[in-house]
Amino acid sequence: MLGVAADRDAVALAVSRWRADELEAAVVARNGCAAAMRGIDAWQQHPQGRGVATEPLLHRTAGPGAARPDWHVSRQRPLQGLRVLDLTRILAGPVATRFLAGYGADVLRIDPPGWEEPGTVPEVVLGKRCARLDLKSAKGLATLERLLGEADVLIHGYRADALARLGLDADRRRQLNPTLVDVSLDAYGWSGPWQGRRGFDSLVQMSTGIAEAGMRAQGADRPVPLPCQALDHATGYLMAAAAIRGLTERLATGAGNTTRASLARSAQLLVTHRGMLEGGPALAPETQADWSAATEETSWGPARRVRPPMWIEGTPQSWDYPASALGSSEATWRDTER
Numbered sequence: 607m608l609g610v611a612a613d614r615d616a617v618a619l620a621v622s623r624w625r626a627d628e629l630e631a632a633v634v635a636r637n638g639c640a641a642a643m644r645g646i647d648a649w650q651q652h653p654q655g656r657g658v659a660t661e662p663l664l665h666r667t668a669g670p671g672a673a674r675p676d677w678h679v680s681r682q683r684p685l686q687g688l689r690v691l692d693l694t695r696i697l698a699g700p701v702a703t704r705f706l707a708g709y710g711a712d713v714l715r716i717d718p719p720g721w722e723e724p725g726t727v728p729e730v731v732l733g734k735r736c737a738r739l740d741l742k743s744a745k746g747l748a749t750l751e752r753l754l755g756e757a758d759v760l761i762h763g764y765r766a767d768a769l770a771r772l773g774l775d776a777d778r779r780r781q782l783n784p785t786l787v788d789v790s791l792d793a794y795g796w797s798g799p800w801q802g803r804r805g806f807d808s809l810v811q812m813s814t815g816i817a818e819a820g821m822r823a824q825g826a827d828r829p830v831p832l833p834c835q836a837l838d839h840a841t842g843y844l845m846a847a848a849a850i851r852g853l854t855e856r857l858a859t860g861a862g863n864t865t866r867a868s869l870a871r872s873a874q875l876l877v878t879h880r881g882m883l884e885g886g887p888a889l890a891p892e893t894q895a896d897w898s899a900a901t902e903e904t905s906w907g908p909a910r911r912v913r914p915p916m917w918i919e920g921t922p923q924s925w926d927y928p929a930s931a932l933g934s935s936e937a938t939w940r941d942t943e944r
Contacts, residue, residue, distance in 0.1 A: 607632060639804045643829050646815030646877055655814070657798025658870045664848050665796060668855070669862035672784045677857055681921060683710035688853065689939050691757040692716065692734065696723060696806065697835050698791055698869065699763035700730035701842025706759070706849060707733030708914065708923035712940045716750065717932050727932060728906055733925030735935035741772055749937050750774075755782045756939060759849050763791040766802045776864065785862040787852035789845050792868045807835040807869060814873040819880070841872045843916055904929040 608620040621629060626642035633640035649655040680686055685706055692703040692715040700715075707713040713734040718741065740746040751774070754760060760779065762769065769775060779788060793805030794813070811817045811831045820830030848865040855863055898911045906929070917923055 607636060634803065637804075639806070639809060641805065641809035641812040643812045643818050643821075644815055645818045649813060649815045654794060654798040654800040654870070655874075657801075658795040658868070658874055661795055661797060661868070661871050663867075663871055663875060664844060665866040666848070666852075667864045668859075669780055669786075669864065670784060672860045672862070677853070679857075680710070684918075684921060685850075685853075686710035687941065688712065688758040689756060690714070690759040690761060690849070691753055693760070693762035693764060693769075694791070695763060696726055697730065697838035698807075698842040698867075699761055699845065700726075701839055702761055702789070702845035702849065703734060704730055704732050704925075705843060705846040705914075705916070707927075708925055709918070709921065710926075711759070714753065714935075714937070714939065715932075716753075716937065719933075722932060728904055728909070728929045731929045731932070732902075732911070733927055734930075735927060735940070736930060736932045737935050737937035738933040739937055747772060751782060753937065753939070754779060754786070757783065757786060758853065759787045759789065761789045761791075761845060761849065765804060766790075766792055766796075780862065783862065785856055785860065787849055787856060787862060788864045789849050789852065790864075790866050791841065791845060792866065793870065795868045795870045796866050805869065807838040810837055810869040810873055814870060815877060816873060819877075836876070837869045837872050839915075840876070841867050841869055844872065902928045905931040905934065 608617060610616040610620045624632075630640045630642040644652065650659065677688065686709075688706075688711045690703055690706050690711045690713045692699070692713050694700050694703065694715070695717075703711075703713045703715070715731065715734050715736045716739050717736065719738050721738075739749055741750060750772075754774070769779070774782075776788070779786060792801070793810055794800040794803045805813075808831055812829060817829035817831045820826075820832065821828065824830050845865070845867050848867065852863045852865060855861070896912055898913055901908045901910055909929075914923055
């Protein structure tokens with residue numbers, strides 16, 4: 607598209623000849639990911655920004671009624687025995703399923719053959735079993751359908767049409783499992799001209815004005831995003847909360863339910879309440895109290911983790927499995943006789 611060699615300086619020079627919004631559109635048209643830096647006001651006036659602003663933080667709908675599943679809630683391990691099918695990548699979705707695993711859920715993550723996420727996997731697969739399925743094969747797809755039919759919760763963060771292309775759209779998922787708690791993630795929201803557009807935390811920060819606000823605050827000459835993938839982490843915990851809320855409603859009514867979240871809507875919440883953060887205390891220096899006491903024997907060697915930022919008072923978090931490599935388990939539930 608740029609017509610230059612794969613050289614940083616050459617690419618930078620070629621990019622400098624484009625208008626930011628035109629380059630963004632050209633990359634997206636070629637099925638890539640890109641985001642022009644916009645200010646907060648510009649995003650709020652953008653058609654997608656206006657669309658996201660009208661969406662609820664979590665869009666929830668109830669499914670048809672069914673027989674109430676048997677679920678005995680333990681104070682110590684409230685999600686013990688519940689099955690969570692994890693079709694997520696990188697951070698937001700994996701943060702959600704890691705949280706659920708910490709309270710006893712049987713989390714089974716599925717990835718395609720050959721898929722890896724260097725640098726992030728050890729952080730996000732704590733407490734999970736990780737399997738691989740080739741969903742382009744009849745056998746792999748049949749296995750996924752079986753797992754889906756037996757799951758209590760599905761958390762997925764693929765593009766909105768990815769499961770539909772496999773024949774597993776929302777109606778089919780509900781047909782396979784009427785009591786399923788179905789929680790999904792999208793980058794740019796579920797309405798507006800950018801619904802379904804590919805994206806991730808850093809790009810959404812560019813689009814929604816967060817990176818531009820950071821640049822102005824620091825007097826910098828380039829985008830300054832948040833010092834962590836805050837949209838991913840915040841949305842991940844929202845998704846975990848949505849799954850737990852969905853399970854409690856299912857326990858009461860027998861009905862499955864669906865919740866949709868997006869990084870852009872989480873960004874909208876953050877921007878709307880940014881005044882609450884201005885002038886706050888600086889980040890405290892790291893201390894030994896920030897680290898877990900136990901050593902975790904991961905697939906990559908012994909490690910200690912930073913303590914989780916969220917917990918439920920009186921109900922300790924613990925994980926049944928250390929972080930393990932993708933594809934290290936079979937695509938089956940832990941308790942096959944439930």
